[in-house]
Amino acid sequence: xxxxxxxxxxxxxxxxxxxxxxxxxxxxxxxxxxxxxxxxxxxxxxxxxxxxxxxxxxxxxxxxxxxxxxxxxxxxxxxxxxxxxxxxxxxxxxxxxxxxxxxxxxxxxxxxxxxxxxxxxxxxxxxxxxxxxxxxxxxxxxxxxxxxxxxxxxxxxxxxxxxxxxxxxxxxxxxxxxxxxxxxxxxxxxxxxxxxx
Amino acid sequence: xxxxxxxxxxxxxxxxxxxxxxxxxxxxxxxxxxxxxxxxxxxxxxxxxxxxxxxxxxxxxxxxxxxxxxxxxxxxxxxxxxxxxxxxxxxxxxxxxxxxxxxxxxxxxxxxxxxxxxxxxxxxxxxxxxxxxxxxxxxxxxxxxxxxxxxxxxxxxxxxxxxxxxxxxxxxxxxxxxxxxxxxxxxxxxxxxxxxxxxxxxxxxxxxxxxxx
Numbered sequence: 001x002x003x004x005x006x007x008x009x010x011x012x013x014x015x016x017x018x019x020x021x022x023x024x025x026x027x028x029x030x031x032x033x034x035x036x037x038x039x040x041x042x043x044x045x046x047x048x049x050x051x052x053x054x055x056x057x058x059x060x061x062x063x064x065x066x067x068x069x070x071x072x073x074x075x076x077x078x079x080x081x082x083x084x085x086x087x088x089x090x091x092x093x094x095x096x097x098x099x100x101x102x103x104x105x106x107x108x109x110x111x112x113x114x115x116x117x118x119x120x121x122x123x124x125x126x127x128x129x130x131x132x133x134x135x136x137x138x139x140x141x142x143x144x145x146x147x148x149x150x151x152x153x154x155x156x157x158x159x160x161x162x163x164x165x166x167x168x169x170x171x172x173x174x175x176x177x178x179x180x181x182x183x184x185x186x187x188x189x190x191x192x193x194x195x196x197x
Numbered sequence: 198x199x200x201x202x203x204x205x206x207x208x209x210x211x212x213x214x215x216x217x218x219x220x221x222x223x224x225x226x227x228x229x230x231x232x233x234x235x236x237x238x239x240x241x242x243x244x245x246x247x248x249x250x251x252x253x254x255x256x257x258x259x260x261x262x263x264x265x266x267x268x269x270x271x272x273x274x275x276x277x278x279x280x281x282x283x284x285x286x287x288x289x290x291x292x293x294x295x296x297x298x299x300x301x302x303x304x305x306x307x308x309x310x311x312x313x314x315x316x317x318x319x320x321x322x323x324x325x326x327x328x329x330x331x332x333x334x335x336x337x338x339x340x341x342x343x344x345x346x347x348x349x350x351x352x353x354x355x356x357x358x359x360x361x362x363x364x365x366x367x368x369x370x371x372x373x374x375x376x377x378x379x380x381x382x383x384x385x386x387x388x389x390x391x392x393x394x395x396x397x398x399x400x401x402x403x404x405x406x407x408x409x410x
Contacts, residue, residue: 180212
């Protein structure tokens, strides 16, 4: 029996693969993207199932907006559908898709000041967990105060788990720039966090 | 290891810490970082911050699942795109504006070098030629078919200037008249007055001759 649509979507998200699992399967992904370039809908559906959960979470973490995250994740995949034939094959498919995600996110972040959102309910957790979660929350809010390029680089490295070279390729900058962005982000973060650490 | 080299190694390792934290360093680099961390309290603290940043970005608890996500919806959106939807792209709009501006400049440049012979523009140019005292206008006159040669000569004599038959059988003459610079409306008025005469069928100023200085 077919599952209801919402259940299918929830399952898709629960079973979503990690970025590293995605990157590790590049040969399969290249073949898939070739089929997408030929307009094969079932191939695009597979790309969608693999990447939408990752992209949605990636953008949601950057924007703290459910609506915007959905919109941007869909925009990114629309670009993949429309321009799959332009993939030159000189990088991993995942790097190419995250490159689109990086540019789309940067474009949207430039126009938007991030809200700081309380992300946990302190009444629902024990004291030790509360302290840990509280510290995480401080760090998360301090990250939200960083300039968009530093914030996006943090997401590429920590959330998507990219290597320095991959992050450089996605951002279309030299490796040294990625390292410098991460270094300055850390220094600024210390400044924002001040006594909290 | 001397002090300078140790400092350079410290800076280098400090830059690698985010990738040590996310587990993507190769074996050799990881061993290098491990060795440095054993003796560097500052980098150990920095690594702790990197791990906290990683945990803060990785924690997914509060992220909702979008209910309406589907590949089919995206393809449908692509198919519903208007045929000229690309015109809404700002880059396309900027390119179009640039091309229009370049086109306009080319046209204006062309007109500068090859002015058209439209009376309106020519007359404007004439009135702006630094106050030429007189301009030779070419008037095309057509007499009525029944107007005698004598009557034609009389009219042409009244007008002054030099007349040259364009087609004598049809009664058409080109008359060059020297006048102070005229506006288009003055010339039209003058032509209309001539055309109102019984002997003349049509009168029209068709060209001018700018005096050569």
